Amino acid sequence: xxxxxxxxxxxxxxxxENLVLNCSFTDSAIYNLxxxxxxxxxxxxxxxxxxxxxxxxxxxxxxxxxxxxxxxxTLYIAASQPxxxxxYLCALLNTGGFKTIFGAGTRLFVKA
Amino acid sequence: xxGVTQSPTHLIKTRGxxxxxxxxxxxxxxxxxxxxxxxxxxxxxxxxxxREEENGRGNFPPxxxxxxxxxxxxxxxxxxxxxxxxxxxxxxxxxxxxxxxxAFFGQGTRLTVx
Numbered sequence: 001x002x003x004x005x006x007x008x009x010x011x012x013x014x015x016x017e018n019l020v021l022n023c024s025f026t027d028s029a030i031y032n033l034x035x036x037x038x039x040x041x042x043x044x045x046x047x048x049x050x051x052x053x054x055x056x057x058x059x060x061x062x063x064x065x066x067x068x069x070x071x072x073x074t075l076y077i078a079a080s081q082p083x084x085x086x087x088y089l090c091a092l093l094n095t096g097g098f099k100t101i102f103g104a105g106t107r108l109f110v111k112a
Numbered sequence: 113x114x115g116v117t118q119s120p121t122h123l124i125k126t127r128g129x130x131x132x133x134x135x136x137x138x139x140x141x142x143x144x145x146x147x148x149x150x151x152x153x154x155x156x157x158x159x160x161x162x163r164e165e166e167n168g169r170g171n172f173p174p175x176x177x178x179x180x181x182x183x184x185x186x187x188x189x190x191x192x193x194x195x196x197x198x199x200x201x202x203x204x205x206x207x208x209x210x211x212x213x214x215a216f217f218g219q220g221t222r223l224t225v226x
Contacts (some may be wrong), residue, residue, distance in 0.1 A: 041222065
């Protein structure tokens with residue numbers, strides 16, 4: 001059974017800091033992995049989608065990496081800003097599966 | 113703006129009642145999935161529809177049911193509401209089956225059961 005864990009559960013950093021959010025999974029037979037952002041009480045915004053054949057994806061100040069062999073993905077945020085404050089969720093689709101499995105998320109607070 | 117809209121945004125129901133939540137997907141997105149998100153947790157998969165047929169279901173009882181229509185709209189119906197059904201309900205749409213392509217989420221419906 002696939003399990004997705006995100007560490008830390010919460011993180012507070014000063015503005016301008018570079019930071020890394022972690023996502024680990026127990027079954028490496030995944031089809032893809034997606035990172036989302038969720039503002040309080042709101043829906044999810046897709047940030048980056050990494051297919052299983054890819055190692056990383058970049059969008060602006062965000063870079064996501066995927067290492068299936070170690071069961072890990074990281075989301076790197078450069079030069080963090082107060083507007084980055086939100087919960088960040090990783091989600092993956094198993095090979096041959098039909099449901100996307102989410103981690104519980106990391107709550108990020110960037111202090112001005 | 114994801115192009116996926118849900119209604120209503122907030123809803124209060126009494127235990128034992130029935131509720132219908134609605135989702136309007138992006139045009140051309142044949143797959144819609146529904147999720148339940150309890151406070152402080154990640155979304156839990158309820159079920160998925162592809163071209164009006166259910167093609168996957170999570171660990172939710174039969175009182176959770178759905179419909180998908182040809183006009184890219186869909187519904188989540190919950191019968192015999194229980195207090196634990198209080199949560200944020202999210203729908204997501206994508207072009208391909210499952211989440212093989214990028215998924216786009218609506219803003220959610222906050223359901224409170226009292």
